[in-house]
Amino acid sequence: MCTGESSGAGVGNGPRERFIREAIALARRARDKGNHPFGALLVRGDEILLRAENTVVSDNDVTRHAELNLVSAASRRFAAETLAECAVYASTEPCAMCTGAIYWAGIGSIVYGCSAQTLGELTGGSLVVPCETILANAKRPVAVRGPVLEEEAKTVHAGFWSRS
Amino acid sequence: MCTGESSGAGVGNGPRERFIREAIALARRARDKGNHPFGALLVRGDEILLRAENTVVSDNDVTRHAELNLVSAASRRFAAETLAECAVYASTEPCAMCTGAIYWAGIGSIVYGCSAQTLGELTGGSLVVPCETILANAKRPVAVRGPVLEEEAKTVHAGFWSRS
Numbered sequence: 217m218c219t220g221e222s223s224g225a226g227v228g229n230g231p232r233e234r235f236i237r238e239a240i241a242l243a244r245r246a247r248d249k250g251n252h253p254f255g256a257l258l259v260r261g262d263e264i265l266l267r268a269e270n271t272v273v274s275d276n277d278v279t280r281h282a283e284l285n286l287v288s289a290a291s292r293r294f295a296a297e298t299l300a301e302c303a304v305y306a307s308t309e310p311c312a313m314c315t316g317a318i319y320w321a322g323i324g325s326i327v328y329g330c331s332a333q334t335l336g337e338l339t340g341g342s343l344v345v346p347c348e349t350i351l352a353n354a355k356r357p358v359a360v361r362g363p364v365l366e367e368e369a370k371t372v373h374a375g376f377w378s379r380s
Numbered sequence: 381m382c383t384g385e386s387s388g389a390g391v392g393n394g395p396r397e398r399f400i401r402e403a404i405a406l407a408r409r410a411r412d413k414g415n416h417p418f419g420a421l422l423v424r425g426d427e428i429l430l431r432a433e434n435t436v437v438s439d440n441d442v443t444r445h446a447e448l449n450l451v452s453a454a455s456r457r458f459a460a461e462t463l464a465e466c467a468v469y470a471s472t473e474p475c476a477m478c479t480g481a482i483y484w485a486g487i488g489s490i491v492y493g494c495s496a497q498t499l500g501e502l503t504g505g506s507l508v509v510p511c512e513t514i515l516a517n518a519k520r521p522v523a524v525r526g527p528v529l530e531e532e533a534k535t536v537h538a539g540f541w542s543r544s
Contacts, residue, residue: 275456276455276456277452277455277456278451278455278481278484278485278486279448279451279452279455279481279484279485284443287442287443288441288443291440291441291442291443292439292440292441311480311484312476312477312479312480312483312514313476313477313478313479313480313481313483313484314477314480315476315477315480316475316476316477316478316479316480316507317442317443317477319476319477319506319507320442320443320475320477320507321442321443322442340519341519342483342518342519342520343480343483343484343514343515343517343518343519344517345514345517350476350507350509350514351507353507353508353509354506354507355504355505355506355507356506
């Protein structure tokens, strides 16, 4: 799921926190639909250009992580110059697959809520690779910031992974 | 592009070499169509279950690597028990994005032609991450074998990256 609504307005303690809260809300919406609890936004400056949810269950496709859905839509819609000015805001630190996708799209930065390590503790830790490990030797720098509001970002996972 | 033809027969110096040669042929076909020169197969035992090409240019989507196309189709089509018995044969070592996708699909092993390091030397090296680095701490083991027929696998890249 990836929608292209554009909205610049919002409330919160600052744009970074506001965008992370919106990514968490998308994660909750994904969970409510029977998908895994992850959401992501594409942001340029103070404007949300795209929103995406995890659709792994509804699409029956393990590649349909929120960030992969986001990057796929962003890549088809925006020019490289625009993507370079964008950040991905993700409710949880992007996995290896999604970090690679963000890199290939030429997106400038990543901001995440819950860290990969914390997610690993919640899920039992399947493939815990911090995105900075993958980007460490990349030719093009990608700025990474997180965790941001990790306690809030964790709440959307409560009781989910123990059920599966 | 991902086609579901099934074919068990073939010629070569062994099944591993035969499958890598077929992945290279798919990479050449992708290049002929104006896409990036990468191809991949899903193999169970001696049977090819799926074939996929890179479609990054034709789909205008940076996520459309051959292996990602392959995993997406495989995930929608086959049960976890089948995927665990499968190998991905890739003309070139899967990138971080594709290695993550292969892991999440529960595919049992990876065999590649040209290594990530050699590809990096050919392309100028943008995001060179050996797939074993990503899989090093994974909870579920994924067997990795390569390079296989690297000199043959390199030929499909000849003159490509210097043009772009």
